[in-house]
Amino acid sequence: MVRAAVQVGPRQIELREFPRPQVGPDDGLLRVEANGICGSDVETYKGHMGVHSGPFVPGHEPMGIIEEVGERAAKRWGVQPGDRVALEVIVPCRACHKCLTGRYQSCPHRSIAHGVTGVDVEPSLYGGFAEHLYLTPNAVLHKIDPSIPAEIAVMFNPLGAGVRWAAHLGGIGLGDTVLVLGAGQRGIASVIAARAAGAGTIITTGLAADEHKLALAREFGADHTLVVDGDDAVDTVERVREITDGEMADVVLELTPMAAAPLTDALLAARHGGTVVLAGLKGNREIPLRTDLIINRALTVRGAFGVDAPAYAEAIALIESGRHPLEKLHTHTFGLEDTALAIETLAGEVPGESAVHVSVHPSS
Numbered sequence: 001m002v003r004a005a006v007q008v009g010p011r012q013i014e015l016r017e018f019p020r021p022q023v024g025p026d027d028g029l030l031r032v033e034a035n036g037i038c039g040s041d042v043e044t045y046k047g048h049m050g051v052h053s054g055p056f057v058p059g060h061e062p063m064g065i066i067e068e069v070g071e072r073a074a075k076r077w078g079v080q081p082g083d084r085v086a087l088e089v090i091v092p093c094r095a096c097h098k099c100l101t102g103r104y105q106s107c108p109h110r111s112i113a114h115g116v117t118g119v120d121v122e123p124s125l126y127g128g129f130a131e132h133l134y135l136t137p138n139a140v141l142h143k144i145d146p147s148i149p150a151e152i153a154v155m156f157n158p159l160g161a162g163v164r165w166a167a168h169l170g171g172i173g174l175g176d177t178v179l180v181l182g183a184g185q186r187g188i189a190s191v192i193a194a195r196a197a198g199a200g201t202i203i204t205t206g207l208a209a210d211e212h213k214l215a216l217a218r219e220f221g222a223d224h225t226l227v228v229d230g231d232d233a234v235d236t237v238e239r240v241r242e243i244t245d246g247e248m249a250d251v252v253l254e255l256t257p258m259a260a261a262p263l264t265d266a267l268l269a270a271r272h273g274g275t276v277v278l279a280g281l282k283g284n285r286e287i288p289l290r291t292d293l294i295i296n297r298a299l300t301v302r303g304a305f306g307v308d309a310p311a312y313a314e315a316i317a318l319i320e321s322g323r324h325p326l327e328k329l330h331t332h333t334f335g336l337e338d339t340a341l342a343i344e345t346l347a348g349e350v351p352g353e354s355a356v357h358v359s360v361h362p363s364s
Contacts, residue, residue, distance in 0.1 A: 003362070004130035005339035006119060008055045010047025013340040019066030021123035021134045028069035028077075028135035030085070034154040034359045036061035039257045040185060040281060042347045046338070048258070048283045059128025059360070060089045060115030061157040063144065067132065077141050086316070087133070088140040089114050105308055114135055123296060129339050140329060142312050145320050146311045151330045154359050157307065161279070163188030163318070164311035165304045167197045170278045175200035177244055178271050180222070180235040181236070181262045182206070183213040184257035184327060188220055190253050192324060195221035203243060205236055205262075206290050212354045216328060237268045247271055256280040258285045267293040279304035292347040307317045329357045336362040
């Protein structure tokens with residue numbers, strides 16, 4: 001039997017046991033070493049996001065060791081038992097036109113996704129908050145150096161987001177001014193990626209309660225950090241105007257969860273002809289959008305849907321390079337039985353705890 005943390009309703013997670021999946025020639029079984037937690041996990045846990053008709057195993061950032069793998073699957077994935085791999089969220093069909101032309105994230109047949117598929121879909125174990133995870137035949141895997149500590153290796157997802165949003169979608173070039181709205185783990189990862197891409201000036205915003213995160217952002221390459229609430233609050237747009245002598249930002253990354261005001265700030269802080277990348281989920285709320293700003297400022301606005309294979313590959317290369325002190329980002333490690341506490345810790349709901357990167361280690 002395999003233990004898993006199952007979300008059965010808002011703020012309701014319980015431990016359950018499921019039969020260990022049987023592995024055939026085309027699939028496999030992963031022993032989950034660690035699963036990172038992100039802001040969308042928090043909002044899903046609270047019931048603000050996600051549409052689930054029944055219980056499911058959360059955890060869409062799974063990383064671990066191949067424990068069993070079928071012969072055909074081993075050849076297709078290029079792995080063997082004992083290899084450490086990270087999993088992508090989406091499981092595409094790999095055969096439709098979109099998949100074959102590189103747009104596999106848009107696959108219309110992606111019926112399975114890690115961390116969101118219900119336990120009614122056998123063998124139930126698709127999320128990372130479990131001792132083992134079923135590797136369905138079309139799963140997308142990436143190898144990771146097994147010598148890297150698990151809490152560092154599992155940062156492949158937030159770093160992948162930083163790479164995709166800043167470098168790939170933002171198109172940051174040498175000397176660019178970059179504004180990152182939001183100082184969570186993906187905001188800091190975006191700072192790392194922006195600096196690696198050659199950004200000239202990086203500005204990051206956060207709340208007064210985020211001072212520990214803003215300090216890390218500075219350590220990882222942010223030139224200016226702005227507190228946007230409380231007694232010391234500054235006007236983001238005006239401060240960007242001051243820092244850039246009126247030139248404004250070449251690229252703006254809007255990463256704040258559930259907040260509406262930063263969306264307008266993002267449009268106002270971008271220079272004429274600049275790029276705005278939207279990645280902060282708002283819980284499907286109707287949010288006013290000043291489209292005149294987009295038109296009159298000739299802005300390019302791009303939606304950031306997840307992380308793709310090229311971004312994961314570059315993020316894993318960053319991790320394996322050892323070039324960045326990523327251990328400073330990891331603040332909390334929890335066992336499977338404390339999954340709810342882990343999510344609440346990242347959410348800032350546990351008094352006395354200041355979290356940045358949090359992971360659950362089911363096998364520990």
